[in-house]
Amino acid sequence: MYPSDRQYTTEHEWISVSGTTARVGITDYAQQQLGDVVFVELPDVGQTFDQGAQFGSIESVKAVSDLYCPMAGTVVEVNTTLVDRPETVNADPHGVWIIAIELTSPDQTAGLIDAAAYAELVS
Amino acid sequence: MTDAPVAAPLKTPLHGRHVALGAKMVSFGGWEMPLQYSGITEEHLAVRRAAGLFDVSHMGEIEVAGADALAAVQRISTNDAARLEVGQAQYSALATPEGTFVDDLLVYRLGDEHFLLVVNAATIAKDFAWIRDGIQGVGDAVAVNTSSRYALIAVQGPRALEIVQSLTEVDLASIGYYRFATGEVANVRSTISRTGYTGEDGFEIFVAPQVAERLWGALLSVGAPAGLRPAGLGARDTLRLEAAMRLSGQDIDETTSVLEAGLGWIVGWEKPEFVGRAALVRQRAAGVTRQLVGFEMVERGIARHGYPVYVGEDRVGVVTSGTRTPFLEKAIGLTYLPRAASAPGAECAIEIRGRRVRARVVPLPFYKRPRG
Numbered sequence: 001m002y003p004s005d006r007q008y009t010t011e012h013e014w015i016s017v018s019g020t021t022a023r024v025g026i027t028d029y030a031q032q033q034l035g036d037v038v039f040v041e042l043p044d045v046g047q048t049f050d051q052g053a054q055f056g057s058i059e060s061v062k063a064v065s066d067l068y069c070p071m072a073g074t075v076v077e078v079n080t081t082l083v084d085r086p087e088t089v090n091a092d093p094h095g096v097w098i099i100a101i102e103l104t105s106p107d108q109t110a111g112l113i114d115a116a117a118y119a120e121l122v123s
Numbered sequence: 124m125t126d127a128p129v130a131a132p133l134k135t136p137l138h139g140r141h142v143a144l145g146a147k148m149v150s151f152g153g154w155e156m157p158l159q160y161s162g163i164t165e166e167h168l169a170v171r172r173a174a175g176l177f178d179v180s181h182m183g184e185i186e187v188a189g190a191d192a193l194a195a196v197q198r199i200s201t202n203d204a205a206r207l208e209v210g211q212a213q214y215s216a217l218a219t220p221e222g223t224f225v226d227d228l229l230v231y232r233l234g235d236e237h238f239l240l241v242v243n244a245a246t247i248a249k250d251f252a253w254i255r256d257g258i259q260g261v262g263d264a265v266a267v268n269t270s271s272r273y274a275l276i277a278v279q280g281p282r283a284l285e286i287v288q289s290l291t292e293v294d295l296a297s298i299g300y301y302r303f304a305t306g307e308v309a310n311v312r313s314t315i316s317r318t319g320y321t322g323e324d325g326f327e328i329f330v331a332p333q334v335a336e337r338l339w340g341a342l343l344s345v346g347a348p349a350g351l352r353p354a355g356l357g358a359r360d361t362l363r364l365e366a367a368m369r370l371s372g373q374d375i376d377e378t379t380s381v382l383e384a385g386l387g388w389i390v391g392w393e394k395p396e397f398v399g400r401a402a403l404v405r406q407r408a409a410g411v412t413r414q415l416v417g418f419e420m421v422e423r424g425i426a427r428h429g430y431p432v433y434v435g436e437d438r439v440g441v442v443t444s445g446t447r448t449p450f451l452e453k454a455i456g457l458t459y460l461p462r463a464a465s466a467p468g469a470e471c472a473i474e475i476r477g478r479r480v481r482a483r484v485v486p487l488p489f490y491k492r493p494r495g
Binding site: 057062 | 147162164165360361425427446449454
């Protein structure tokens with residue numbers, strides 16, 4: 001259910017690190033809780049966020065949820081397909097990333113949990 | 124000090140059905156209700172394109188009966204109940220002496236001296252007390268809270284008529300809008316009302332609680348091939364907002380007047396007396412200073428209930444209802460604007476998480492069903 005090639009937060013984001021960059025998205029549990037996603041508020045490329053800082057928000061028909069950066073970093077890319085097709089987050093939450101960041105400290109993974117621990121958290 | 128005990132949420136007679144269908148359940152007005160089954164968007168579109176099945180058993184029923192029942196209803200309801208024939212219903216308000224809302228309601232004339240008032244779930248106790256006190260001294264009229272005697276199931280959408288018709292010998296096409304008839308649906312004794320809260324044609328069916336599951340099951344099985352889907356409170360909210368139907372406690376409450384809400388048409392101006400009349404007559408003569416309007420977002424963003432609204436630099440109020448609607452695929456909302464800034468085309472701004480985002484006043488309703 002939850003891919004083991006990445007790490008998770010208790011706020012229901014995932015982060016997939018590759019070298020000094022990482023991609024961030026929300027978990028299947030998060031999209032289920034939100035329901036039909038209709039809007040994703042994205043940051044600008046170049047913005048820097050601390051670990052745990054809010055980088056955007058995601059909205060379903062019914063609710064708004066903040067998005068938090070799982071690790072500190074600077075945004076190098078945002079997934080602009082979410083502007084017109086936010087519902088793809090529901091269809092493929094672990095495949096659809098929201099932002100890509102250049103990590104400030106790639107080895108600073110405190111607070112992240114692995115797939116098994118995350119699955120346990122939301123079970 | 125100990126905390127006051129929290130009342131357990133109330134459950135409708137269809138609660139087990141919702142759970143079995145995998146609904147996401149939420150607390151609403153003291154009731155545990157289905158928010159959604161398959162998803163708000165899919166359910167909303169099913170109602171616009173085919174039909175949706177709603178459990179609205181949480182709504183309250185209050186009956187007023189007696190030789191002076193009409194006079195009693197006339198006193199506490201703004202609309203003119205004398206215009207109702209037996210078998211007819213009307214939208215109305217319970218108003219305060221200031222002309223603001225205690226609640227909105229439907230008034231059904233069950234008999235010459237017998238009325239059924241359908242009120243909102245969260246306000247049943249408050250409304251009942253208000254009505255009971257309000258009709259004191261009218262004469263021979265008694266109000267009874269009969270909410271527990273009814274389950275209420277709504278079938279809404281362009282295919283609602285054919286779906287319900289397949290389960291009843293009552294000629295549904297002959298029931299006019301805001302009219303009702305009694306008869307059997309799926310062998311269940313029912314009051315079938317051509318009313319709803321979605322902007323579509325459809326029916327609201329009152330039955331005894333113990334037979335509600337049977338009717339629900341029959342409707343789902345005959346309706347599913349025609350596209351009928353169970354629909355929850357989430358879709359009910361987005362559907363009613365597209366149709367610009369006010370939500371009591373949110374768009375209308377004790378701080379907003381019937382006239383400000385744009386509902387002067389539910390005031391029986393010719394009636395000599397009813398609670399709120401003097402204030403409303405004064406307000407009509409003087410003109411309202413603010414008006415409920417619909418808006419759509421011009422810039423990207425979704426307005427939500429409670430977000431601040433600005434005209435120029437002035438904070439003028441808050442969004443009373445707002446969402447991105449599945450059918451129109453627009454971010455829309457309702458708010459009260461100063462009269463001078465309330466004409467269609469006028470601009471305002473909604474503060475969304477600290478940022479002011481442009482919006483524009485549009486005519487209501489946002490959605491009007493195509494009429495065949």
